[in-house]
Amino acid sequence: MAVGNKTLQDLLGPISKQMGHTAVAENVELPEWEHVPWRCTDGMNQQQLVDKFIEEAGKIGITIVRTPAADIAKAVAGIIQEGVPEAPASCTVVAANDERFAAAGLYDTVSGLGNVSELTVWDNTKGQANVDAAEKATYGITYAVGGIADTATIVQPSGPNCGRTTSLLPLVHIALVDAATIKPIMQDVMKDIEAQGGQLPSSICFISGPSATADIELVRVQGVHGPMYIYYVLVD
Amino acid sequence: MNVLYHNDVTLRERVAECLQDDFKHKAIETAQEVFYAKRGALVEEMGEGWQELRLRATEIRNHVTENLDYYVKLFAENAEANGYIMHYAPTDQDALADVIDIFEKHQAQTTVKSKSMMTEEVGLNEVLEEAGYTVVETDCAECILQKAESKPSHIVVPALHFDRDAICDIFTEKCGYEGTSVPEELTHFLRRYLRPEFLNADIGIRGCNFAVAATGSPTLITNEGNGRMVDSVPKVQIIFVGIDRIVPDLQSLDVMEALVPRSAVGSKMTAYFSVDSGPAHADEVDGPVEAHIILMDNGRSRILKTEFEPMFRCMRCGACLNICPVYRHITGHGYGSIYPGPMGVVMTPNLVGYDEIDTMVFACSLCGACSDHCPATIPLHDLIRAHRIEIVDEGKNHSNEVPVFKLLRKMWSDVGFYKFAMSAGGPMMRLFADSSKGALTVNSTWMPVVKGWTSTRDFDVLSKDRFRTWFKNHKPLAAETPVQENQGTEGGDA
Numbered sequence: 001m002a003v004g005n006k007t008l009q010d011l012l013g014p015i016s017k018q019m020g021h022t023a024v025a026e027n028v029e030l031p032e033w034e035h036v037p038w039r040c041t042d043g044m045n046q047q048q049l050v051d052k053f054i055e056e057a058g059k060i061g062i063t064i065v066r067t068p069a070a071d072i073a074k075a076v077a078g079i080i081q082e083g084v085p086e087a088p089a090s091c092t093v094v095a096a097n098d099e100r101f102a103a104a105g106l107y108d109t110v111s112g113l114g115n116v117s118e119l120t121v122w123d124n125t126k127g128q129a130n131v132d133a134a135e136k137a138t139y140g141i142t143y144a145v146g147g148i149a150d151t152a153t154i155v156q157p158s159g160p161n162c163g164r165t166t167s168l169l170p171l172v173h174i175a176l177v178d179a180a181t182i183k184p185i186m187q188d189v190m191k192d193i194e195a196q197g198g199q200l201p202s203s204i205c206f207i208s209g210p211s212a213t214a215d216i217e218l219v220r221v222q223g224v225h226g227p228m229y230i231y232y233v234l235v236d
Numbered sequence: 237m238n239v240l241y242h243n244d245v246t247l248r249e250r251v252a253e254c255l256q257d258d259f260k261h262k263a264i265e266t267a268q269e270v271f272y273a274k275r276g277a278l279v280e281e282m283g284e285g286w287q288e289l290r291l292r293a294t295e296i297r298n299h300v301t302e303n304l305d306y307y308v309k310l311f312a313e314n315a316e317a318n319g320y321i322m323h324y325a326p327t328d329q330d331a332l333a334d335v336i337d338i339f340e341k342h343q344a345q346t347t348v349k350s351k352s353m354m355t356e357e358v359g360l361n362e363v364l365e366e367a368g369y370t371v372v373e374t375d376c377a378e379c380i381l382q383k384a385e386s387k388p389s390h391i392v393v394p395a396l397h398f399d400r401d402a403i404c405d406i407f408t409e410k411c412g413y414e415g416t417s418v419p420e421e422l423t424h425f426l427r428r429y430l431r432p433e434f435l436n437a438d439i440g441i442r443g444c445n446f447a448v449a450a451t452g453s454p455t456l457i458t459n460e461g462n463g464r465m466v467d468s469v470p471k472v473q474i475i476f477v478g479i480d481r482i483v484p485d486l487q488s489l490d491v492m493e494a495l496v497p498r499s500a501v502g503s504k505m506t507a508y509f510s511v512d513s514g515p516a517h518a519d520e521v522d523g524p525v526e527a528h529i530i531l532m533d534n535g536r537s538r539i540l541k542t543e544f545e546p547m548f549r550c551m552r553c554g555a556c557l558n559i560c561p562v563y564r565h566i567t568g569h570g571y572g573s574i575y576p577g578p579m580g581v582v583m584t585p586n587l588v589g590y591d592e593i594d595t596m597v598f599a600c601s602l603c604g605a606c607s608d609h610c611p612a613t614i615p616l617h618d619l620i621r622a623h624r625i626e627i628v629d630e631g632k633n634h635s636n637e638v639p640v641f642k643l644l645r646k647m648w649s650d651v652g653f654y655k656f657a658m659s660a661g662g663p664m665m666r667l668f669a670d671s672s673k674g675a676l677t678v679n680s681t682w683m684p685v686v687k688g689w690t691s692t693r694d695f696d697v698l699s700k701d702r703f704r705t706w707f708k709n710h711k712p713l714a715a716e717t718p719v720q721e722n723q724g725t726e727g728g729d730a
C-alpha cells in the first residue's frame with residue numbers, strides 16, 4: 001500500500017478492530033467523574049483569590065502593580081519609566097488595540113514618555129507591520145481576559161486587536177488583568193469558555209511568568225524566546 | 237521507526253559506557269534530586285488532593301481509551317471544522333510522506349521545530365535533512381543536541397549530559413559564539429541567534445501535549461517560548477498529534493495541567509500553555525495561515541485491549557525517570573531508546589517489538605517507585621514484568637531463564653504473594669544475603685525467582701543506591717558470558 005494520503009477511515013479501521021468494535025460509536029456520554037480532587041483554592045472568596053494570585057506571582061518572577069481602573073495609564077507609564085536593565089535608552093512599544101486603553105488615555109501617556117520613541121497600536125489592517133513592530137519593541141502591552149489564582153496565570157487569547165506576538169516578541173510583557181476576573185483554577189476558566197460556546201479564538205495562551213529555561217546545568221535563566229520580564233497590572 | 241538509536245552496540249556495552257561517564261550520571265542524579273524535592277513539596281501542599289487528582293486523570297484517560305475510536309474521530313472532525321488540514325498516519329511512513337508533501341507544496345526551505353518526541357520517533361529531522369531542507373531545533377536543549385549531534389539523555393531536560401563548558405564550546409564552534417560559559421549568557425545568546433530563524437522559517441513544526449476532542453484543539457506546554465514562536469510566526473504549521481494524546485474536553489486540561497508540570501519538574505505551571513483551535517482567523521495578522529495536523533498511530537493501537545493499555549494514559553512527564561534508580565545510573569543513553577526510563581522500557585517494545593530491544597526490559601529492578609510517582613497511576617513495573625513474561629513465552633530469552641520466568645509468572649500472578657514480596661522486598665532479600673558480601677551469591681540459587689541471575693552474577697540486595705557500584709564490580713564476571721549467548725534477554729544487564 002502506498003504511503004501517505006491516508007483517510008480517517010484508514011486510521012480508525014485498525015483501532016476499532018483492535019478494540020473489537022464493528023463500528024465507531026455515534027455518541028459517547030462523559031461519565032460522572034468519581035474523583036473530585038480537593039484544590040487549595042476551594043472555599044476562597046474573591047479577596048482571598050486575589051491574594052493567592054499575588055502570592056503565587058511573587059514566587060515565579062512576576063512583578064505585580066495594583067491600580068484602580070482610572071489609573072491604568074499611570075501604572076503602565078510607571079513601569080516603562082522605571083525600565084529594565086536591558087532596555088535601550090529610547091525604546092518602542094507595541095500595544096493591543098483595546099477600548100479600555102483608549103478610554104484611560106494610555107496610548108497618549110505612553111507615547112508621551114521621554115524614553116519611548118514609538119508606540120504601535122495593533123491594527124489588523126496593517127498586516128505584518130504589527131509583527132515587525134512587536135519584534136522591535138521593548139514593551140508589549142495586552143489586556144488579559146482573566147486570571148487563575150492557583151498558578152498566577154493570565155489568560156491571553158489572540159484576536160484581530162491583539163496578536164499572538166504582542167505578548168511574545170517584546171523583551172517585556174505588561175499584562176493588565178481585572179482582579180474581578182481572577183478564578184480559582186484553570187477548570188473555572190475552561191467552564192466559562194465552554195459555556196460561551198461559538199468559535200474559539202485561534203489561540204488562547206495561558207501565561208504564567210517570564211519565558212525561562214533550566215536546560216543548562218539546571219540553572220534557571222529568565223528570558224529565552226519570549227519576554228524576559230513580565231508585569232501584571234492588577235486592575236481593581 | 238527511529239525509536240532506537242546507537243544499537244550497533246549491545247545494551248550492556250552502552251550501559252558500561254554510561255557508567256564510566258561520571259559527569260553524565262552525576263548530572264542525572266542532581267536532576268533527579270532537584271525535581272524530586274520540588275515535586276515533593278508541591279505534592280505535600282496538595283495533601284489528599286494529589287491522589288484524587290491522579291485518580292481523576294486516570295478516570296479521564298481510561299474513559300478516552302475505552303472509547304478511543306470515537307474520540308479519535310471526534311477530535312479529527314472538530315479539528316477539521318476548526319480549519320486544520322488533517323493528515324491521517326497509521327504508520328510513521330505515512331506521516332513522513334505527508335510532511336514531505338507539505339514541504340514540496342510550499343517549496344519550503346527551512347523549518348523551525350519545537351521539542352516533539354513524536355517527530356523523533358519517526359526520524360523526521362533525518363528525513364527532512366536528507367531531502368535537502370534545513371531543520372532548526374529551537375528548544376534550548378534540543379538545539380544543543382542538534383549542534384553536538386547527540387541524543388537526549390532525559391525526556392524533559394534532554395541535554396543534561398553536557399556541562400556549561402561543553403555547551404560553550406559547541407556554540408563557539410558551530411554558531412560563532414564569543415561569550416563565556418555562564419548559563420545566562422549562553423541562553424541569551426540563543427535568544428539572539430534563533431530569533432531570525434523563527435522569523436525567516438517557512439514552516440513551524442511542533443508536537444501536542446493534549447488534544448481536546450470536544451473542541452478540536454491541540455495544546456502545547458512550553459517554558460522557553462520557542463513553542464509559542466513556532467506556533468505564532470511561521471505562516472505554515474505542522475502539528476504532530478499521537479492518538480494517545482486525546483482528552484475529552486477543555487475542563488480535562490485542568491487536571492492534566494495540574495499534574496504534568498508538578499510531576500515533570502516540580503513547578504505548578506509552565507510559563508506557557510497554548511490551546512489552539514485552528515489557523516489564524518481571516519482578521520488576524522499573525523499565527524499560521526495554514527495549519528496541518530498529522531494524527532498518528534504508529535503502533536500505539538496495538539496495545540489496546542491488552543495488559544499494556546494503561547500506557548495510553550502516559551503524559552510523557554518524566555516523573556518515572558526522575559525517581560528510577562536504574563535510570564539514575566545508566567542515564568537515558570543506556571537504554572538506547574528515545575523513550576528511556578520506566579515509561580520507555582514499557583513503550584519501546586510496544587512500538588518496535590521484542591526482537592529489536594536487546595535486554596532493555598531487564599533494565600529495571602521492579603522496585604515500583606515509578607508506579608507510585610506516575611501521575612496517571614500507570615502500574616509501570618507490572619507492565620515491565622509483563623514484558624519479561626511475554627518474552628519468555630515467545631522463547632526469545634536466554635535459555636536459562638525460561639523456567640525461571642515461567643515460575644515467576646505463576647508466583648507473580650498470585651496477588652497475595654506479589655504484594656507480600658513487594659512490601660517485603662528489601663528485608664526479605666537481606667535474609668537470604670551472604671552477609672559478608674551484602675549480596676545474593678551463588679548460594680542462593682535455590683531461590684527459584686533469582687536463579688539464573690545469581691548463577692552468572694551476584695544480585696545486589698534491593699538496597700539504596702548501590703546499583704552502579706554493583707555493575708562496575710561485576711562487569712568482569714558478566715563479560716565472561718559470550719555475547720552470542722546473550723542475544724535474547726538476559727537478566728541483570730542493567
Ligand code: SF4
Binds near residue numbers: 549
Ligand atoms: S509513565 Fe507516568 S510518570 Fe512516566 S512519563 Fe508517563 S505519565 Fe509520566
